[in-house]
Amino acid sequence: MTVIDFSAFIGRLATASGETILPFFRTSLLVDNKSSRHDFDPVTEADRAAEAVMRRLIKANFPQHGIVGEEFGNEREDADYVWVLDPIDGTKSFIAGFPIWGTLIALLHKGTPVFGMMHQPFIGERFAGDNGSAHYRNGVGERRLSARRCERLEDAVCYTTSPLLMNEADRAAFGRVESEVRLSRYGGDCYSYCMLAAGHLDLVIETELKPYDIAALIPIINGAGGIVTDWTGGPAQNGGRIIAAGDKRVHAAALKLLTGS
Structure with missing residues (x-):
């Protein structure tokens, strides 16, 4: 399979995770602290629910693939294809009600990231790339991403x-x-x-x-x-x-x- 074969499925993962997360955003959330130290490493029910729904979809469609996730650990991480999931990157912003967070979905092939997506369901934005090109999509349309030149x-x-x-x-x-x-x-x-x-x-x-x-x-x-x-x-x-x-x-x-x- 090529990376292109997975692009529609990655979109499904983004949609499913977003639909799971949004009912929790800007509500009264129970927030747990994952850190055993004195700092604050928050996790919410939204984090866990979103990763769980993505894991179920991956296992149902690609049972031979591995999964590395922030909330529920690693499975088959030595597989040729491995999904790397962060259901809410920016949980501190999430619990504060700021929309500067996103769901990160990566596909690794033999240890190398070959496709990645950042999905922000509240704003309705998706940033995606496959190392050769990258694109931005919102409810209006899609455009190619290009980093700017800066020498100094x-x-x-x-x-x-x-x-x-x-x-x-x-x-x-x-x-x-x-x-x-x-x-x-x-x-x-x-x-x-x-x-x-x-x-x-x-x-x-x-x-x-x-x-x-x-x-x-x-x-x-x-x-x-x-x-x-x-x-x-x-x-x-x-x-x-x-x-x-x-x-x-x-x-x-x-x-x-x-x-x-």
């Missing part, structure tokens, strides 16, 4: 969800980049990466990501002509410390500051 850090717009999520050393490294860019803003989660693919910003720098936080976004950014790696310049699909850029030149410049080289 001093011209760049940079995003991170929050420097407070970084350890002290990583926060200092991020600060070196932040001091050089034209504009630095916080927040966004998955939306920041999609805005990079759409050509509205130039850098996204984060740490401590899980595979389900980034896998779906890699084919979108690559398909839009951008680049996403870890802080060593290696593959990003395993998460960790991540840097995404619309232009390889600003990516290289930021990477030097991050690594102190």
Whole structure:
């Protein structure tokens, strides 16, 4: 099978998860804290319900495929095809009533992300890519995504969800980049990466990501002509410390500051 064979099914996953999530949005939600430490890592009934409905669809249609999900763990993760699911990326925004969250759906083939989608059902937006191209769709129509050119850090717009999520050393490294860019803003989660693919910003720098936080976004950014790696310049699909850029030149410049080289 090719990735194209799966595109309609990925759309079904997005629709089903969105229909499951929306009745919970901007309502009184029971919020659990998944963290065993003193920080706050929220999960809601909407997260669990959306991942459950996507898992049921995958198992019914592709029982031989693996699944990696934020809420219910991993199954057959050594399969040739593996689905990587984050039902609500940006749960903190979700529980605060802000629409800066999305459902992330990735398809991996032999460990490599070959298709990704970010679906925002409240706004009605979908960002999708297959490494070769990327597209944006809403209720009005569809257009191709293209990251913008930006050669110099001093011209760049940079995003991170929050420097407070970084350890002290990583926060200092991020600060070196932040001091050089034209504009630095916080927040966004998955939306920041999609805005990079759409050509509205130039850098996204984060740490401590899980595979389900980034896998779906890699084919979108690559398909839009951008680049996403870890802080060593290696593959990003395993998460960790991540840097995404619309232009390889600003990516290289930021990477030097991050690594102190």
